[in-house]
Amino acid sequence: MFDATLAATVTGDDVDLALSVENTSDESRTLSFRNGQRAEFVAERPESGETVWRYGDTRVFTMALARVEFAPGETETYTATWDDAPSGEYRVRAWTVAEDASADAQTTVSVA
Structure with missing residues (x-):
């Protein structure tokens, strides 16, 4: 089983995002990409639910196929930066794109 948290840091009009994925089970787990x-x-x-920005679009x-093994309690962090975000309030969602398991999280971001 995987647990996820999403952190966002706003600097001016840039939003730095970090999705941390943790193996919360007592056994090693693998994600396949x-x-x-x-x-x-x-x-x-x-x-409205309107998508304003999507990391993978750009x-x-x-x-290459890849497998990432997580030991019990191990955490991996995946990052992205949303450059030049327009001002406003946003719901930011993030998830792993693994074929065999999923971990997702969301947060709210305010860009001045």
Whole structure:
């Protein structure tokens, strides 16, 4: 089983995001990925659900299968930066893009 938390730091109009994924079980667990992308981050307007920014839309990822093993209690952190975010309030969601398990989290961000 995996648990996730999402932290956001706003500096001017840039939003730094960190999705921390922890193996909360007593056994080693593995996540399998189809390419180099490990996590997806999406910013939405909370009132309408409209997607304003999506991390994966502006990236190219390597085409290589990968497996990441997590020991019991081990945490991996995946990061992204939303550059030049427009001012406003946003719901930011993030999740692993693994084929065999999922970990997701969300937070609220205010950009001045």
